Amino acid sequence: MRKLFLYLLLMVGLSTQAQQRYELNTGWLCTNIIETNANGNQISNRGFALNNWLPATVPGTVLTTLLNNKKVPDPFYGMNNEKIPDIYKTGNDHYTYWFVKDFDEKVSGNEQVWLQFRGINYKAEIFLNGKKVNAQTHVGMHLRAKYNITKLLLATGKNRLAVIVFPPGFPGNPNGGQGGDGKIAKDLTTQYTAGWDWIQPTRDRNTGIWDKVTIEKTKGINIQNPHVVTLVPGKRLPDAKQQPATIKVSVEVENPTGRPISGVLQYEIAGKVVKKNVTISAANSEIKLPDLTLENPKLWWPSGYGKQDLYPLNIKFICANQVLDRENLTIGIRQIDNIWNERTQSMGAYVNGQKIFIKGGNWIISDAMLRFSDARYDAEVRYHKDMNLNLIRIWGGAILERPEFYNACDKYGLLVFQDFWFSGDCNGRWVDPLKKEDQWTRRNYPDNHPLVLTAVEDQVKMIRNHASLAFWCGGNEITPPEDILGPLKNEILPRLDGTRKLFDFSNSDEMSYNTIGGNGDGPYGIQDPKSFWAVKTFPYNSEVGSVGVGDYESLERFIPQENLIAPQFKSKPDSVWDYHKYIGYDQYINPYGKAKDAKDFAMKAQLVNYDQYRALMEGFSNKMWDWYTGTIIWKTQNPWTALRGQMYDYYLDPNACLYGLRKGSEPLHIMMNPLDSMVTVVNNGLTDRNNLMVQAKIYDMDGKDYFYSQVFNSIGASSVRRFFPMNDFLKKLDKKDGVFVSLKLLNEKQETLSENIYWLADNEGNYKGLQDIKSASLKVTAIEKSKGKIEVSLSNANGNPVAFFNRIALMDAVSGKRILPAFYDDNYVSILPGESKTIMVEYTGSPSDVALEVYGWNVERQRVNIR
Incomplete structure (x- = not known):
């Protein structure tokens, strides 16, 4: 017993000697360098007065601090960004700031105390208690810094930290080019901050102590x-x-x-x-x-x-x-390998020995102003899981993503394709009259190549242990300069990792042999859904995209009321829409009837959104292992309030893009080829699926159904199977108004494994039937099954037409605002006559009272209380 007691005492002693680590993330103050003549030795002395200094946001950027202090308007709303001075015109001093933090810490015994910065943009001098901490200026956004401050701490335990942060030396002219005039890339910083075709310039170029500041105590x-x-x-x-x-x-x-x-x-x-x-x-x-x-x-x-x-x-x-x-x-315990697919002429991804068909999304950054949080990362990555994607590519003009992002990807099973900090636009792939310097000069950006190699080593060490990290990539659409690529490929990654494939650049032949020609990615605009099935593109496309305008509630969040005007076909949109990078929906809205106003446009845009992204992934999946080993959508999220390339808006409100993509990306999925009406099933799973029933029906605009066929059959693992065509049957129907096609995949218990509803146009390519369809009264009930989890039931009576394209939105019953984020296991759903559908909704937070809103194409908007 005495031995057991001593053992337990020893274990308690061991556990109490744990490492101590905490963040310095509150109580910071700041001032512009112009406002003080004092130096770091003086400012870092607690006797130095900080009168009239602003509360500072750390981690955060100067612009975030100014916004939080109401010194600038919200740059994501309307044209407000134009009201904020740009560093290119003001000069760097305008965004050069001192940051100060008082904190309590003292040393005892054999303790060692470490000050750690996980990211400063761009240069910094650091002072503690009147002494200089860093012997050499900290340089580089993508670089951690660690200092042993044991001997600099005061015996009283009352310490002051002061950091002066300088912006990038080459902020660049935001002249409308991709990365402005390109000079932003001369420094190792975020290129997108000089503006891109999906974002306006970030005025301070993300200057600040942008990532975590940590104190760590050890015992020697x-x-x-x-x-x-x-x-x-x-x-x-x-x-x-x-x-x-x-x-x-x-x-x-x-x-x-x-x-x-x-x-x-x-x-x-x-x-x-x-x-x-x-x-x-x-x-x-x-x-x-x-x-x-x-x-x-x-x-x-x-x-x-x-x-x-x-x-x-x-x-x-x-x-x-x-x-x-x-x-x-x-x-996570797993092994990732890459094996070249001779049939597709592209790389194949294997996990634990099994080939994985890549269904990916391109990611820029969670927030353009670097306002990161664990909760936001979790929600965004969860949305990607909800899209039935299995990979996220981190685009090279931003950052190596944070450990918190990778934590979420580990949790939800999203492989990560991580670019390093190069882009074809800024780094010289193309002749560009908007760039300040020629291709040969830009090809050698950034100026400091040893800094890049130092940063690569540091950032690889930071994230290499994550199960989700699958592939490295030298840069977006271009390799790094040879004296960076060579050491990266031949020495640094083999030494520090050695387990992951490095693609030289994002659309290189070693990833996807592009026999078709061109740049190897795109197209990016809205397309005829049939093109995704008919046109063979690059066999592992790193970027293929479309549109992504949110619904009306989303537009209201950042477009002033006077600018909420429906964009017109073949005309320049309103200035705010244009500023937020609107891509025209053009002829794809008009078949549903010319948009009467912005609300009508937004609803019809959701039909286009859903159809686009469902068709995109269905078309690629249809040629799985034949034409393609995968595809990566450009893009699936927005770090600001743009009007393109997003499955959910900046405020985390999903639109129909997400649910069309979710449908088309189902692991086990039934679909119809729009070229020949062939009913097809895709099985992305690793096991055969046997004894399946494949069922097809057609409904007219009045809700009358025409039974077509159902067959029992099976489908092998990781394969595509074509079952029967419907072309002749569809031609026999009167299509003057268009029809609905309902496909279902059932198991032997008659449980639905996959279902899919298409709406087909009339013989002239219009949706006249949808324009004239009668209303359907939808019965809706919502029951709280547990905290943060609601079961929604939608029922459509016999004799009704199809209750078409219904949006479900969870809302705060008091404010009337949507609860964001909220996660729906389906949305924008259509309910057939005589059928019901159950949808589960999950949310976080604690609103005082929760309600549900439902509205559809031919279903009146209604609010439902939660039982």
Whole structure:
């Protein structure tokens, strides 16, 4: 018993000696450099008065701080961005700011204290308690900085940190080009801030302490940059008993004490502990621990293919029964490989030995002003899972995404294709009269190549342990300069990672052999839905896109009432629509009837949205493994209030793009080829599906149904099967008004596995029947099943026409505003006569009273109370 007591006491002692880490994310003050003549030594002294300094947002940018202090209008609303001075005209001093933070911290015993910056844009000098912290100026947006401040802390524990932040030295002229005049790329910073075809310029170019500031306390030893590799050999199946996996762990250990320290370095995972006796000299050491063979591991799979099982992995350094430092990770056990597909002439992605058909979305950045949060990352990545996508590509003109983004991708099963910081537009791929310098000069941007290589090493270490990180990419549409690409490809990534494919650039032949010619990506505008089925494009397209205007409630959030005017076909849109980068819907709205006003336009735009993105993914899936190994949509989210390329708006309100894409991307999906009316089923799963019933019906505008066919059959794993054509049958029907086609895929219990409803135009290509369709009275009930989860039932009586294209929106019953974000397992749904549909809605937050709003094409808007 005494031994047990001593053991428990020892364990308590070990657990209480945990690493201490906290953020400095409140209580900051700031002032413009023009407002003070004092230097950093003076300002970082607590006796220095900070009268009239502004409350500062850290992490955040100068522009965010000014907005939060109501010094500038919201740049995302209307034309407000034009009212904010641009750094190109004001000069850099206008956005050069001092940031100050008072904090309490003192040292005792063998403690070491570290100050860590995860991102500063662009240059910084750092002072603490009257002393300079950084011997050399911090330079570079995409670079962490760590300083041992143990000897600079005051014995009283009352400390002051002062940081002066300078903008990029080359903010560039935002002259309307992609990245303005291109000079923004001379520094290692975010290129989009000089403006692009989907965003207006960010006036301060994201100057500021834009990412987390952290204080960490250790007991003499500092564990940093752990590296975990998981090897999963062979071809695996989800939910099966697994053969062993291998876990390989290494860490960097820093000893700042000036004397060697001996102890035990260990890691623990799944109840297994791996140890190594080590002595750390007065320097940094990289230590490899023994490999672990893990029996029957729970594997991590991309969304749609299996579960996303994750393991906590804890690393400790123990000396004399005391934990000197620890690092806690969460890892997924999986292996990602790439195998060239000779038939498609493109790269194939494999996870745990299984080929994955890539259904991806392009991502810029969560917020153009870098206002990141765990909750926003979680919601945005969850929306991508809800679209039935399995990959997100991070575009090269922004950042290497934050660990919090990767946490969400690990959780929801989104593979990540991560570009480095280069773009064809700024970095010289094309002749561009809007650029300040010629192609050869721009080809060598950024100016400081050693800084790029330093940043690459640092950022790779920051995110390499995430299961979701699948591929590296040298740049968007162009490689980095050769003296960067060479070390990146041949030395840095093999040394620091060694497990992931590096594509030289985003549309390179090694990713997708582009025999068709052209740049290897696009098109980007609205297209005839049939084209996605009929036109063979690049076999693994990194960018193919369309439109994305939100519904009327979305437009109201950022377009002033006087500018809410329906865009007209073949005419220049209203100035605010134009400023927010509207792409014309042109002839695709008119078949539904010319838009009467902005509200009518927004509703009809949703029909186009749904049809576009459903057809896009259906067309690519139809030629899975024949023409294509995958496709990546340009783009699926917006970091500001743009009117293009988004499945949900900046405020996290989804539109019909999301649900059309969700439908077309279903892992098991029934669909109709618009070229020959062939009913087809796609199985993205890893197992055969047997004893399936394929059913097709047609409904006219009055709701009368015409039964066509149903057959029992099966479909193999990861394959496409064509079942029967409907062309002749459709031709026999009177199509003067158009018809609805209803497809269902049922299992032997007659449960619906997939359903799909198409609306077909009349013989002249118009939707006259939809314009004249009678109203349908839809019965709606909503029941709260648990906190934050609501079950919605929609019922359409026999004798009604189809209740067509119904939007469900959760709202705050008091304010009447939508609850955002909210997650619907389906939306913009059509209910057939005599049928019902159940939809689950989930949301976070705590509104005082929740209600539901439902409206459709031929269904009156109604509000329903939650029971």
